[in-house]
Amino acid sequence: MGLSLVNNTASLTAQNNLNKTAASLNTSLERLSTGLKINKGADGPAALVISEQQRAQITGLQAATDNTNKAVAVVQTGEGALNEMNSLLNKVRSLAVDSANTGVNDANAQAANQAEITNILSSVDRISSTTQFGSKKLLDGSAGVSGTATVPSTVTVQKATTDTQAGSYAIAVTAAATKAHTSAAAQTLPLAADENLTVNGVQIQLKAGSSQQQVVDKINSYKDQTGVSADIDTVNGNKTRLISNQFGTAAKISVVSDTAVAAGSTGFGTSVTSAAGTDVVGTINGTAATGVGNTLTATSGVAQGLSVSVGLDATLSATGADKYTSASTASASLGNVNVVDNSLKFQIGANAGQSVSFSFDKVDTSSLGTGASSLYSNLSQISTANGTESLKVIDQAISDVSNLRGRIGAFQSNTLESNANNLQTSLQNTTASESVVRDTDFASEIANFTKAQTQLQAGTTVLGNANQLTSLVASLLRG
Known part of the structure; x- marks a missing residue:
């Protein structure tokens, strides 16, 4: 190539290579100073997309781990309260x-x-109503599945479980529950002499001269022991009537007197008279439900676990049956129960849909120990007057609380804690993968930096030499 004064091609070539070397050096400096080999899209478009997705996953995994640990704290709060209840x-x-x-x-x-x-x-009820995490109450039923009847005067929701799906369920009764009931034969009171009346194995001493109302009051003073109350049946001849406190076949009456039926006696006589109640028969959501006493419980379908009790129907008062019959069969439909699921939801994964729910049952005294005794329908009713029946209810209440604690423990151990371990493993591996894509390999990058720095020094020297070529033209002109 000849010598040219106007265009110094060698200098332009040296400058071009020097610029490339300077750009490479700047890239190395940026990577070494930030610790990242992908700092902008131009550094690696595909790598940037991959690493940003992995970064999003990493932050999600970190948040999910925190969420899981918070969820453990919530269920431990509830379990701690239940532990005190057990005590x-x-x-x-x-x-x-x-x-x-x-x-x-x-x-x-x-x-x-x-x-x-x-x-x-009362302490149990207080724990139930005040146990909370932050502003969320845990044991009062607001953190679980609950139902509300559209006819609260007739139907009362006993409980809904985690098996019960949210929705509206029709309640229908085809045969009403009844309490055990029996009436004395025609009698003329006051009592002519002292009389001993034995009701369900409990002896009641009645004094001579007692009026019918005094006899009724005396029998009622033993109702916690006998499970039986007395009244005067004004519809059917003003007879003294005995009615069990509870509904169903488990509610029984056995009554006998030491005095024969005669004027001036209670009229129950010396022969044992027995009576038993009947269980309710009906459906929930159109499916046959199990009836125990006046309580219907769905055992299958979407309403499974829903229990409702059917109360006394005042429309039967014309026959006096309102005292012992739960509902009129003239109108089998008793309305609907609306079930809502307020279970606590925990986001324990990095992505949408990776959540779990847990339902805390209501654990106050009116919800514990149900169905265990024909004398007491729940824990709130127990009395020292009948320690045997009270023990049945208490044992059921202990079982209710213990079972809930067991369900909490299984959820904490098998769901939350195992999930936290899995999240840590996922976080570790995802972080390692993101590091391979985006982090600077200092050993390799130092080598690149040293190479570029050396090339820059050499290129600068070469550029200086190339710029000296035009001076050769001047020497030729001098001759």
Whole structure:
């Protein structure tokens, strides 16, 4: 190539290569100073897309791990409260066992036991209503599946479980539940002489001269022990009537007197009279439900686990049956129960849809120990007057609380804690993958930096030499 004064091609070539070397050096400096080999889209478009997706996953995994740990704290709060309930119920059980020892305890001892039981049960209710995490209450039923009846005066929702799906369910009764009931033969009171009346194995001493109302009041004073109440049937001849406190076939009456039926007697006579109630028959959501007493429970379908009780129907008052019949069969449909699911939802994954739910059952005294006794329908009703029946309810209440604690423990151990371990593994591997794509390999990049730095120094020297070529033209002109 000849010498040219106007265009110095060698210099332009040196400048071009020097610019490339400078750009490479700047890239190395940027990578070394930031620790990242992908700092902008131009550094690697595909790598940038991949790494940003992985970064999003990493932040999601970190948040999900925090969420899982918070969820553990929530369920541990509920489990801690239930642990205290178990301790209180064990105290109640001890008192009930002591109260059943009627051969030793006098009225004052029984009253003292009842006072302590009442105090403990109020503590159970307080724990149920006040246990919360932040502003969320856990044990009052608001953090689980619950139902509301459209006819609250007739139908009461006992409980809905985690098996019950949200929705509206029709309640229908084809045969009403009844309490056990029997009436005395025609009698003329006041009592002509002292009379001993035995009701469900409990002897009731009646004094001579007692009026019918006094007889009724005396029988009612033993209702916690006998499970039977008395009234005057004004519809059917003003007879003294006995009615069990509870509904269903488990509710029974056995009554016998030591005085024959005659004027001036209670009219129950010396032959044992027995009676039993009947269980409700009906459907929930059109499917046959299990009836125990006046409670219907769905055992299959979308309403599974839903229990409702059918109350007394005042429309039967014309026959006096309103005292012992749960509902009129003239109108089988009793309305609907609306079930809502307020279970606590926990986002325990990095992506949409990766959540779990947990339902805390309502655990106050009116919800515990149901269905265990024909005398007491739930824990709130127990009395030292009948320690044996009280023990049945208390044992069921302890089982209810223990089962919920077991379900909480399984959820914490098998769902939350195992998920946290899995999230940590996923986070570790995703971070490692993102590091391969985006992080600077310092060993390799230092080598590139050193190479570019050396090339820059050499290129600068070469450029200086190339710029000296035009001076050769001047030397030729001088000759």
